[in-house]
Amino acid sequence: MIAVDGPAASGKGTIAQALAAHFGLPHMDTGLLYRAVALNLWRWGGDPASEFEALRASDMLSIDPVDDELRSEPVSRIASSISAYPSVRTALLDRQRQFAGQPGGAVLDGRDIGTVIAPDATAKLFVTASAEVRAQRRVRELLERGMPAHYDDVLADIRARDERDTAREVAPLKPASDAIIFDTSNLDRDAAIAEAIRLVDGRLAHSHS
Numbered sequence: 001m002i003a004v005d006g007p008a009a010s011g012k013g014t015i016a017q018a019l020a021a022h023f024g025l026p027h028m029d030t031g032l033l034y035r036a037v038a039l040n041l042w043r044w045g046g047d048p049a050s051e052f053e054a055l056r057a058s059d060m061l062s063i064d065p066v067d068d069e070l071r072s073e074p075v076s077r078i079a080s081s082i083s084a085y086p087s088v089r090t091a092l093l094d095r096q097r098q099f100a101g102q103p104g105g106a107v108l109d110g111r112d113i114g115t116v117i118a119p120d121a122t123a124k125l126f127v128t129a130s131a132e133v134r135a136q137r138r139v140r141e142l143l144e145r146g147m148p149a150h151y152d153d154v155l156a157d158i159r160a161r162d163e164r165d166t167a168r169e170v171a172p173l174k175p176a177s178d179a180i181i182f183d184t185s186n187l188d189r190d191a192a193i194a195e196a197i198r199l200v201d202g203r204l205a206h207s208h209s
């Protein structure tokens with residue numbers, strides 16, 4: 001089991017997908033679960049400030065990974081807000097733990113995989129980068145999808161999201177005590193993937209020795 005955590009736009013999803021492909025393991029982007037709840041809430045016209053309505057939106061959850069709206073900025077903001085609700089996190093907990101515990105292992109990425117979902121994971125990466133670099137990446141990603149994006153707005157949103165994620169009482173964003181801290185600020189995509197594979201290989205080899 002490989003846990004990949006980190007803040008928004010750090011590259012953790014790309015790295016987790018690459019690790020899953022390299023090691024031949026199934027992959028779950030746990031952020032999509034929260035985005036799917038947020039998208040339900042948004043489409044219903046629900047109130048993100050209401051924990052009850054957010055919990056209702058987590059019922060009968062279906063996820064279409066290719067739905068562009070899952071990665072839109074309004075849905076991202078709502079997902080960040082509702083992920084602080086204990087009842088929503090509890091509702092999605094079993095789904096994540098079942099995936100993590102499947103025979104043969106898995107790769108999960110999110111914000112609390114190594115600390116809450118799979119604290120016994122064999123290898124844990126905490127992927128990070130400066131807020132400025134992450135904002136640049138997110139702007140590029142949104143523009144490539146044909147969505148409007150302005151650097152200053154995205155940077156402010158990322159900083160606000162970091163604050164919410166690290167300050168929340170339930171499952172705050174923080175590295176597990178045994179996680180490898182991996183800063184991707186100065187690495188391009190291919191270099192980051194290669195280094196992540198090297199780091200995880202080393203951790204897995206150590207665990208088997």
